[in-house]
Amino acid sequence: MSILHTVNKSPFDRNSLDACIRLAVKGGSVLLIEDGVYGAMKGTNKSDMVTHAMKDLSFYVLGPDLKARGIDEEKLIDGIKVVDYSGFVTLTVENDKAQAWL
């Protein structure tokens, strides 16, 4: 059993990413979308939390949402994978269920 967690809020504006990381179980996947993509950037006040969570969880970020916000892939935390819309679908299929952290 595995869960695909999606987070669509900025980690600086809401605590959605904090809650997701706190409550996600080892082996799960986290996909950052919409304003959630800011959580994938390195060198921020939230980067350490994400890096630490990556020991137990696989992190993904939606490419089109990065591009819209002008975030270069080189600005991302090492190990976070960029996926496109079809990658989003693949993640949905690969996991048993999805949990959307709003």
Place this chain on the structure above:
Amino acid sequence: MSDIKKFMYVNRKAPYGTIYAWESLEVVLIGAAFEQDVSVAFVDDGVYQLIKGQDTTELGIKNFSATYKALGDYDVNKLYIEKESLDARGLTLDDLMPLTYEDENDNWAEKNSIRVVSSQELAELFEHSDVLFNF
């Protein structure tokens, strides 16, 4: 309408995820059309509005970031960015769009509209404003 007031627009939201950033931009331009003394502040996630290289093609929504470059033409040339907000997000001025205006009192010399300020400096600017709009 002879009195000119100091208007301060405070932006605290990232672009695209919500409509706040775009709505703010429209209201700022309306205020400028009424020839008021307009300042715009970018605080918290509002600093993300000015990141350069935004490309919304794959989202199929309007990329309004170019509009910030037009602000100077409407005499909106006081853009204050809180340093603490940049730092928390691992951002520097290099990550932002260069925004300039032509100074009519200085032979139309091109000048920088962006001023990075501390929280304390920004607080004082708020104190000296007549009207505050938050987005």
